[in-house]
Each structure stands twice: as structure tokens, then as C-alpha cells.
Amino acid sequence: MDVATAQVKCLWFVARQHPGPMGRVVLVTGGAGFVGSHTVVELLEAGHHVVVVDNCINSTKGSDPQELPPALARVQTITGKTLRAFYMVSLLDRPGLTKVFAKHQVDLVIHFAALKAVGESVEKPLDYYINNVTGTLNLLEVMGEAGVKRLVYSSSATVYGVPQYLPTDELHPTGVGITNPYGQTKYVCEQIMKDLATADKEWRVVLLRYFNPVGAHESGKIGENPSGPPNNLVPYIAQVAVGKREALSVFGDDYDTPDGTGVRDYIHVMDLASGHVAALDKIFSEDFRSAIAYNLGTGQGVSVLQMIDAFKRASGRDIPYKVVGRRNGDVATIVASCTLAEQELGWRATRNLQQMCIDTWRWQSQNPDGFM
Numbered sequence: 001m002d003v004a005t006a007q008v009k010c011l012w013f014v015a016r017q018h019p020g021p022m023g024r025v026v027l028v029t030g031g032a033g034f035v036g037s038h039t040v041v042e043l044l045e046a047g048h049h050v051v052v053v054d055n056c057i058n059s060t061k062g063s064d065p066q067e068l069p070p071a072l073a074r075v076q077t078i079t080g081k082t083l084r085a086f087y088m089v090s091l092l093d094r095p096g097l098t099k100v101f102a103k104h105q106v107d108l109v110i111h112f113a114a115l116k117a118v119g120e121s122v123e124k125p126l127d128y129y130i131n132n133v134t135g136t137l138n139l140l141e142v143m144g145e146a147g148v149k150r151l152v153y154s155s156s157a158t159v160y161g162v163p164q165y166l167p168t169d170e171l172h173p174t175g176v177g178i179t180n181p182y183g184q185t186k187y188v189c190e191q192i193m194k195d196l197a198t199a200d201k202e203w204r205v206v207l208l209r210y211f212n213p214v215g216a217h218e219s220g221k222i223g224e225n226p227s228g229p230p231n232n233l234v235p236y237i238a239q240v241a242v243g244k245r246e247a248l249s250v251f252g253d254d255y256d257t258p259d260g261t262g263v264r265d266y267i268h269v270m271d272l273a274s275g276h277v278a279a280l281d282k283i284f285s286e287d288f289r290s291a292i293a294y295n296l297g298t299g300q301g302v303s304v305l306q307m308i309d310a311f312k313r314a315s316g317r318d319i320p321y322k323v324v325g326r327r328n329g330d331v332a333t334i335v336a337s338c339t340l341a342e343q344e345l346g347w348r349a350t351r352n353l354q355q356m357c358i359d360t361w362r363w364q365s366q367n368p369d370g371f372m
């Protein structure tokens with residue numbers, strides 16, 4: 001990329017001069033996306049300075065190149081704080097990434113940027129391996145060259161494959177029985193980071209294994225904004241409730257669960273966001289070493305039918321659904337043990353199922369067409 005293009009692509013926003021006493025410079029990859037944008041809210045509220053790198057491959061761009069992506073503009077409205085910088089750069093653009101690190105004294109990176117659609121990853125495995133694994137390798141190399149060796153990584157419960165026991169803790173084997181390339185990329189990236197932290201003792205990495213993030217910021221200004229038909233249950237339910245889709249398909253009601261439908265551990269995205277701030281604090285603690293994984297969930301299992309019921313109550317809308325066959329690769333139940341995060345990060349989820357549905361509904365009903 002030449003300098004002129006880099007200047008167009010590099011949107012630079014001067015931070016307000018109100019850093020908290022402990023403010024760190026945090027570079028957030030994928031910060032215009034769902035979990036990223038909510039985490040940026042928590043980082044700014046905690047007094048950190050945030051630089052975002054996102055190529056907007058799965059998030060809405062600003063209407064002209066000089067504008068922030070709308071999710072990030074709304075983050076600034078919510079917090080009353082300004083991002084230090086936003087760069088529309090891909091992790092696959094190594095020289096572009098190097099320039100970003102040359103411009104900022106980054107203290108820590110939170111790495112969200114990835115493609116995440118399970119079904120699409122089965123159809124386009126190379127796109128997923130290239131984007132998620134090559135993108136991560138580029139990031140790690142550029143970080144190493146810049147001497148930035150603190151990292152929080154967005155991993156997933158998918159690394160556990162088919163759970164052998166419940167609730168599933170961090171000692172559960174990983175990498176066995178993962179049924180799709182997306183899940184493999186999460187597992188492979190975890191392994192790469194663990195190997196790196198073993199080889200070079202200066203690296204400090206927290207691997208956050210998310211369970212099922214749902215909900216939205218309580219302002220209703222930011223939330224999940226899937227492009228095309230949602231792959232996940234709650235955004236799909238929300239689009240049915242708002243009238244954008246006719247009916248929900250429930251994939252199987254003959255699982256070995258109380259009502260026969262799949263049971264998952266849903267976590268409010270703002271709880272997830274605060275987990276990242278807790279992980280950041282942990283990495284900066286004196287005793288932290290190496291690469292350590294933490295589950296972020298609630299420890300509570302919720303079935304598909306229970307979720308439909310909770311959403312009906314939160315929205316006051318009917319949610320028509322039909323039961324269809326099981327979907328390949330779905331497990332009956334997965335629920336997190338979050339004891340380690342509680343003990344070592346001092347973090348626990350505080351928002352319940354009702355709150356998740358109320359906040360999702362507020363976002364969906366106020367923004368039926370997302371950020372448009």
C-alpha cells in the first residue's frame with residue numbers, strides 16, 4: 001500500500017486529554033464488530049486509550065472514507081470519549097499493520113478480528129484459515145517486531161469439541177472433535193499463542209473462551225448486526241420478533257435435554273466486555289506469565305425453547321417457530337464452569353437471561369436495519 005492510500009485508509013482521531021491514571025494504549029483488532037465494539041465501550045469507560053484496526057469485512061463502514069464505522073461513532077456517543085485512532089486495515093496487510101504499530105506505543109492488543117460463520121467456514125475453508133490463522137500470524141509477528149507482547153485473544157467454547165463433561169472447565173481436552181474449519185482456526189490460533197509464550201517468556205497471553213455472546217449495550221445504540229441471515233439463535237429470534245423473518249427453525253427437539261432442544265450457556269455481551277478489561281488487568285499484574293485460558297460464560301444452561309419464551313416476554317411479540325432436523329456438528333448441551341475466571345480474574349457475569357433479551361430487543365426494535 002502506498003503512502004497516499006495509507007493516509008486515506010488511516011483515519012486519525014486525536015484523543016481527548018482525560019486519560020485515567022492507569023490508562024493503557026490498547027490496540028483492538030475487529031473493534032468495529034459485535035463483541036469488539038462493546039468491549040471498546042468498557043475500555044474507554046475504564047480510562048484506556050483505544051486504537052482500532054478493522055477492515056470492516058463483517059461490519060458496517062462509514063458512509064465516506066473519512067468517517068468512523070457507525071458502531072464506533074456510537075461508541076463515542078455512549079461514552080462521551082474519543083478513540084485514539086481507527087485504521088481500516090486488514091490483518092492480511094502486513095505492511096499496513098506495521099505502520100499502525102509504528103504510530104502508537106501500544107501496551108496490549110485485544111484480538112477479535114476473525115471470520116466467524118460456522119456454515120460458511122465449511123464451504124470456504126481456505127478463506128477461514130487464511131483470514132483467521134494467517135491474519136493472526138501476521139499480527140503476532142508484527143507485535144513481536146514492535147516489542148508488544150501482551151495479548152488477549154477471542155477464543156471460543158468450540159475448542160472443546162463435543163464436551164466430555166459438564167460444566168466444562170479449562171482442563172477439558174481441546175482440539176478433539178471440532179466439526180468445522182472455523183472452530184479449527186480458533187484451536188490452531190490458541191496453540192500458536194501457547195507455543196509462542198513457551199518459546200519466549202516475555203509473551204503474556206490470555207485466551208478467553210467465550211460461550212454464547214448475546215444482548216446489546218443497554219443504550220440500544222450498538223448491538224449485533226449480522227449481514228445476511230443470522231447464524232446464531234438470538235439474532236434470528238430478534239429478527240423474527242421485529243418482523244424481518246417469518247419463523248425460526250429449531251434444529252432438533254430430540255436431544256437428551258429437559259425439553260429436547262439444544263442447551264447453551266448464553267452470556268450478555270457487556271459481561272463479556274468487562275471480562276476483557278479484567279483480563280487486561282490480569283496481564284499487567286506482577287505474577288502473570290505465559291498463556292492462560294479462561295472460560296467466559298454464566299454457568300447456566302438455557303434451551304432453545306426457554307430462549308424463545310424469554311424473548312417473547314421481553315419483546316411482547318410472538319415468535320413463530322418450526323422444528324426441523326438436527327444440524328450437523330451441534331452438541332446437545334454445553335455449559336461453562338467459570339470458577340477459574342472468578343478466582344483469578346475476579347470476574348463473573350452479572351446479567352441474567354431477561355436482561356439479555358430486553359437489551360437485544362431494545363437494539364433490534366430501535367435499529368431494525370442495523371446501522372443503516
Ligand SMILES: NC(=O)c1ccc[n+]([C@@H]2O[C@H](COP(=O)([O-])OP(=O)(O)OC[C@H]3O[C@@H](n4cnc5c(N)ncnc54)[C@H](O)[C@@H]3O)[C@@H](O)[C@H]2O)c1
Pocket residue numbers: 029030031032033034035036053054055056057058059089090091092111112113114115116131135154155156157210211212213232
Ligand atoms: N459472537 C460469537 O458468537 C462468538 C463466540 C465465540 C468466539 N467469538 C470470537 O469473537 C471474535 C469477535 O466476534 P464477533 O461476534 O464480534 O464478530 P464480528 O464479525 O461482529 O466482528 C469481527 C470483526 O473483525 C473484522 N475482521 C475480520 N477479519 C479481519 C481482518 N482480516 N482484518 C481486520 N479486521 C477483520 C470484521 O470486519 C468485524 O468487524 C471473533 O474472533 C470470534 O471468532 C465470537
